[in-house]
Every structure is written in structure tokens, then in C-alpha cells.
Amino acid sequence: MRREAPGPKLQRPGWGALAGVAPQGLTEIVLWGYGRCGVATPLAREGAQTQEQQQASVVQDAVGQLPVDPAVQNDVAPTVGGQVAPVVVLTEVSSVVTTVDTTSAALSMLIREKQKFDVIIINDHSSNMLSLDLLAKAVAMDIISVVVCDKYNEFVAKKVLDEGAYLYFENSFEKDIVKYLSKFVSRKKTQRQQVEEGSEINIYQNNNIIGVNGESEERQNVTNTTNQRNNIDEAGNDVGSNGKYKLTKKRERKNMNETDQREHQSSDFIRRKACLVWNDDLQAKFMKVVHQIGIERCRPKKIWEQMNVLDITRTQVASHLQNCRLHWKVSEKKKSTRRSSDQRFSNSSQQISTFQKSGTMPSLQTNETNLQVHSNRTQIVPEFPFPNLKTNNTSFGGESSIQQLYRPQLHAQPYYSTICNPFNDSSQWTKTYFAGELQQQHGPLLDVLGSQGLQISNIESTSSKPNLAFNGEYHNIQSYYNMNHNVSHGASYLGSKKMSNENVGNAITNDNNLNINADNVTSFLGSRLIADIHVGDTSTNEFSAIDTNPSNIVVATNDQTEIHEESDSDENHDCDAYFDFTNIDYLSQNLESSSTDPPSE
DNA sequence: CAGGCAATAT
């Protein structure tokens, strides 16, 4: 598969792009749609005329609802391009946006409004001490801290990530980032709650269904009737009694152009229902029924009825049955192959069913063996991909997640890189992961220049394997802010299944798909790229779930207007912790030329 | 409408 050549850098939409796309519970984000982040014009103060200005007005109204912080009054509002740069604050209580004009105001607001904010977005124009203070404070308060900038700067990126920033990127918000943040905040809240409730241990285990919010719900076996189960919508959708839904849906999809679909999908937060995990119990039940009915006669509906398990649907059974039959067919073919050279089995194939046009049914014993599906495995579903950031310079700190970058049809892609799911339990991470130890984990105590990161990141000079090069343990210093990067070749579920509790530790290192040689590592580091979000069609990015009221977001701008000098890019080439998405294409080209052939399958 | 099943999506 050929990768597109990097096109001209798209003009970023600015915060205005967020207008109207704020997720549920985060509608206030619409208020971000005024002007550019951090250089937002104080239009609202001078009378709103345009729609954009009206949005700003709303912001201004919201500001008015907050007590004025003395710091705000005392600060001289910074100007960017002659206009005041506001600070926008979203509060949990009111879920409205408020603005303050200065970083110091934001700082004092943080101090005063403790616990109120889940996210702070700091617009950094100069990476001055004040914004770093704000960042440090926010991090200390366990607030997800995002730093945006007008011009991506690796040095600053490293700095702020060292300080515990969760994200650093140029100052336009792709709406998907907002969703991503929302999701992150949502999960984080859940985690906190679980910790508080003391139920954080392995909440995913021994459950068949993982709720959309990462909560799991125990599947129940009930002695109900089919009628009861009929209340369950198979597709998780609204199915009309006339059965028209599917047709309508199909038609809609067909009529949607690509843009529409992107729009449609990216604004859906819950689209796919949680996957049913066919664990041992369920599988046993399934097979028992299959046996009872008879393999040749079993049909999805019958099986479904006789299984009598709440919450599974006929469709799921059908899907599973289809899959099982495939397994059976395959295993039977293997058997047949053996039989042809082994007369001992020459008679056993004659019992085989008629429902397959080709292939034959294996013995039930074989079936069950084949159908053992990773007993006791855990699964965290549904997952969501990372938003499309390909036009942004973005760095990730924290429990960053760009996951699910893999697409089945993209096997030919030589490399995928994944930042693992931040919403998974951070304890899942081990030192075995590539780039699992990154600078910001040292926290603010380390001076940027003296930090280990700069030293170890010069992998070019070593032949170490990635995981050794980083040679770091996972330190959960900042519980929510540790960065975990995984670079993998075709490993698709680093953020989910392979990160399940049992698999952690060997998921990457033992994965044959992990195939990074020194050259590739160099490529990665040289381009400072960890995440390849070009892979696949990111238009389908979505979030599977979102809490109802996931986040409080602080958007702060730096009140200093000094313009920091651009660091020499070469000088910072070894900032492996950061992702320069503009270099993705460069990376992928490098990788394509140096990597192994795609899987022949 | 149930079902089979390949292709595809997630």
C-alpha cells in the first residue's frame, strides 16, 4: 500500500472548528470556537456581531458568572497582535466556560477552585516561568494539562512534558482531540472513583461485557423466556417493528459522502456496542446447546434460545456460530489432510455435516478444543482510535493513547506505532515497552537539559534494542501522566487486548510483530515520531463512549507576550518523547524502505 | 423472515 506523499500543510481550523462538535457533557467546548486559541480576540467585550463573536459573547457571559479573581484585575492583560489573550475555564459545577485573561489568574483560580478542573489547557506563547508554574500546579493537582502553542517547539515540548503535561501541540484543536481528552477525563474519573471505592483491582476480569465507560457489567444467567430477551435490540440500535431500520441505515450510509461520514462518525461517541467475550462459561454453554441440538441442525436462533443467557443476542450467536463453523471447517480440513495419509481416521469423516458446501465437520471434541478462546483473558472494549492529528505538531505525555491505529486492510503498512491506551490501568505497563520510559516521568525535578531523556534518546549512537535503549522501569510517579509509547509492527491491539492484565509484560517483547531494528529506531527518533496516525482511515475515528459529564477544562493563555526563540531543530532531534506528526510521512517512508515485507497473508 | 456466509469494520 502506498502512502500518500505529504501534502501541503493544511491550515488548521482553529478553535472555531470545535464549535458545535462538543461531545455530550462537554457542550461548553463550543465556546472554544471563538478565535484562535490563546490569541482569541476579546470580541465579546466590544460587541458581538458575527457568529463567532457571539460565541465569544457566551464566553464572556460565562466569565461574568465567576467571581473576579484579584489577579485578573491586577494583571495587565497580555496582548497578542494587539488583542487580549483570554483564559477560558470550564468548571465542573456550572459546566460553563469562564475566561480569565492571564496565566496568573488561571493559577490563582486553580488554587482557589481546587478540585474543580479536570483539564487545563495552557496556551503557551513563551514557555515562561509563569506558564510553567501553572502547569506544575495543575499537574500537582492531578489535572490533565495540555499545552498548546502557536509554533511547535521541541524544546518546549520536552519541557512541558517533563513537567507533566499531557499533550503539547500547536494551538488548533482538532475536534477529535477534544473527544479524546473528554474520553480521557472520563476514564480518569472512573478510575478515581474506582480507587475510592476500592474496586480498582482488575475490574475487567471475569466479565463478559465491558460497558462503554469501561465499566463492566456482570452477565447474568436468568431463567427468563425468549420474550424477555426479545426486548434486547440485537444491533444495539433502534429497530422499528417494520424492520426498516437496516434498510434506512444502509441507504443513509450509501448516500453519505466521505466527509459526511467523517463528520457523522466523529461526532458519535457511542457507536459500537461492547463486544461480547465468549469466555469459557459462555462457550461451554454454547457448545452444550450445539451438542444438544446437533451440530448439523443447530441454527443461531435455536442456540440463542436454548442458551438462555441474558444480554446476548441472536446476532451474536449467529456471528459466533459462523466463526465456529469456520474454525471447525479449518480444523476438519487439517484433519482430512492428515487422514489422507493416515488410515486410522479414514472413517471418521463420514459423519460430517451437510451444511457446509466444502469442508467437513470435525468431532465435537475437536471443536471445543478449537474454540477455547483465551480462557480468562480480559478485554477492554470498546476501544477508540486516536483522533486524526496529522496536520498537527503534537507531543504526548501522560498516559497517552494513540491506539487502534491498526486496520486490518493495512497489513501492508510496514509499521504502526502506538501509544497505549491511557484509559487502561497504568499498572499494566512494564519496562518491556519501547519508549516506555520517557522524560516526563522524571517529573519536574529534573532539569530539562540534564534529563536522562536527552541522553538516552540518542539511540542513533547505539545499537541497543529500543526497550533496552530506554532502559527504564515504569515509574508511576505521576499517576496519570506517565507516558507509554509502543512501537510495533502490525500489532494491532497494543492498547487493548494485548494490554490486558495477563498479557502485559510479554505482549510486546514476545510479539513477533514487533520488529524494530536500529535503523528504524533511528528513523523514529530522527523524526521524533512515535505515533503514526496516518495509518488507516482516520475518518472513522470515534469514541466509543463518553461519560455524561466528563470534564472540566481550563484553557489558559500565557500572559507573557515575549516571543521565545525557536530552538534549532537539529539540536532537538533526539526528543524521542515527542511526536512530530508532520514527519510521519518521512518516517513511514523510511520505514517502508528499511522494514520487512508485509505479511504475506 | 431466518439463515448462511463472505467481506468488511471495529
Add this chain to the structure above:
DNA sequence: TATATTGCCT
């Protein structure tokens, strides 16, 4: 990968 969904067919 496992599971879900879709489309087309019987």
C-alpha cells in the same frame, strides 16, 4: 484477533 455488521443470497 475476536467480534460485529453488512450485503447479498437462499
